[in-house]
Amino acid sequence: MENTKLLNLSANPHIRDNITTSSIMRDVVIAMIPTTIYGVLQWGLNAALVVIFTIAFAVLSEYVYEKAMKLPITIGDWSAAVTGLILALNCPPDIPVWIPCLGAVFAIIVIKQLYGGLGHNWMNPALGARCFLLISFAGKMTSFTPVGADTFSGATALAVLKADHGATVSLVDEFIGRIPGTIGEVSKICLLIGAAYLIIRKVISPKIPCVYIATVAVFTFLFGGFNLMFTLEEILGGGLIFGAFFMATDYVTSPITPNGQIVFAIILGILTGLFRLFGGSAEGVSYAIILTNILVPAINSVTIPKAFGKEGSKS
């Protein structure tokens, strides 16, 4: 009757949910497939090469670093692939392939691994690398390929609006993605399909993206001359949808507290509006996100909710 084999012991609970870090990261990759396909179809071979090589370099540099430092190999958790893909989708379609590859190495080694790897980086690796590339290769990173035979000769919708507030950009074109821009940011319909997938799978909550976008809308409406059309064009024209659903929701670099997430999203919205309307560049999402990432620990520490049954107490 008594067991000869030793029994396992551990503290409760003794069962676990099926969701794992890798299943979550895999879902994020799946959610970006529609916009990736759109970008590749619209711009062709170079865009495809950028995507493939950036992911490959991100995964490879994680592997090499961990191997060299004798750390457990974590490429199986898909997080390096997510970083590579987000970075690739943030690059112009005709960029020389080596530039995002360099960015991928920077993202993984400098921003992620040097701080201790997954979960310990305080800045979104893909966005940090994008900003590094924007500063280092400003021309290459901001020269966008025109779409079809028309129109803005490679200027993004937001750049056109910035140069001339009275200009109009077709909202339908913005929504579908028939505008110049980075590989993954242009097709709002594809991005929203991916975002819906993440929300349905409960990988992300719509809270941060919705508050973020709403704040940008209010800010743009108030400071952009009470122009509804202009406000809509600003929301759909640039990287806001991509940034709000896929980058501002990065677990590691966003607050954990329910109220902190709202504060975070409002700051993102205000900074984005400021950078876009009053800054030098037409875009502001990337800088807004990495700057607000710095504030996350502070936001967390001032927004700890009261425990259940402790609402009335002071301590």
Place this chain on the structure above:
Amino acid sequence: MGVSTFKGGVHPYDGKDLAKDQPIVEIKPEGLMVFPLSQHIGAPAKPIVAKGDHVLVGQKIAEAGGFISAVVISSVSGTVKGIEKRLTAGGTIADAIIIENDKQYETIPGFGEKRDYTKLSRDEIVSIVKEAGIVGLGGAGFPTNVKLMPKDINKIDYFLVNGAECEPYLTSDYRDMMETPEEIIGGLKVVLSIFPNAKGKICIEDNKPEAIARLSEMVKDEPNIEVLGLKTKYPQGGERQLIYAVTGRKINSSMLPADAGVVVDNIDTIVAIYEAVCLQKPLVRKILTVTGDAVAHPGNFRVPLGTNYQEVIAAAGGFKVAPEKIISGGPMMGIPLFKLDIPVAKNSSSILAFQHDQVSAEPTTACINCGRCVAACPENLMPTLMMKAALSKNSAKFEALYGMECIECGCCSYVCPAKRPLTQGFKQMKRRVNGERRAAAAKAKAEAAKKAQQEEAKKAEEVKK
């Protein structure tokens, strides 16, 4: 009227189909009976029998050791073999009375005779419950008579019978509700007679519609008793969550349910109260579910207290395969067992045997700050931040994050995609903080005593002058 559930919680696979339709089977033990003196919260009981004494079913063999303590009753007739140290389900080694069962089941006089509770005063009922050795049978083992004597009986306006049975796999409360509903209602009427302003509510998760229907039908003519369906979600049966779901009132770690005007007792405890008061049967048995994918014939058993776990498992057909993990209790809050040579006690819970241990199969990886633990926490805590405090043994930070409010329900560890042992960290940290608090209190006491002594000496000095 409150809400019918709480914020947070999880929905694990419930596994109840294994044993839910198995009627309760009575076990007649063969081996030595072991009665630990500590099978409740509070001071250990004091034995009142000695080696060689003959005892009967229902006879008191140990006296309560303090205000918060409980008597121990023999579940068999036979001879006391002695008082020895024995391993208990909780993993501690404690003094226990050993009785050799003569299998005659001779009872004390009056055992099982009907009694009309309406002719008893409140104090008589509380005293019967105390002398019957009844403690909370949901697993905590808090002496029930203490719960029945709050400071102000008029302040109690709800008496909740906890039939949530939110732990996966467990079905003993469900079987109680299906097989002896009249005893549950009878027991509830007994306790309601103590509290003049209380309404009785039998609270059942809505994954047990048959039990809800059955009890609802039986109480339809009882103006003061209501059956309440609750949303099926773990830990719906947690005391704080249950009280909130039913009454909308919130209690925290430094409050008792009575502070919110509520008394909560588990289904089987209510049945035990009925048996003690109306049938003159003190607490001599426990309903256990023996289940899990390693058990040959999962089922529910009425087990005399003191029976060896091995006999209980044998009654369920033994193991069909060698289990990797055996748990006393449910999969969310149960305690793992390393040996089966332990007695069934009042605070024992079900026995769950798994072929495969899911916990050891999945490696722990880095926290990705996903916030699933925050969403799952029924106490509105920040498990991911608390874990950082726990790993650095930062008690002040842990307390500032309300860590001491943790009810160790396991929801955070259950949902964690990185498979981090959050609950384990918090259990250790809570112990650490409690230890520090005790040490600080002892130090303060010692310093006060020293100061008093010095002042005394000073005074004596002055007098001399």
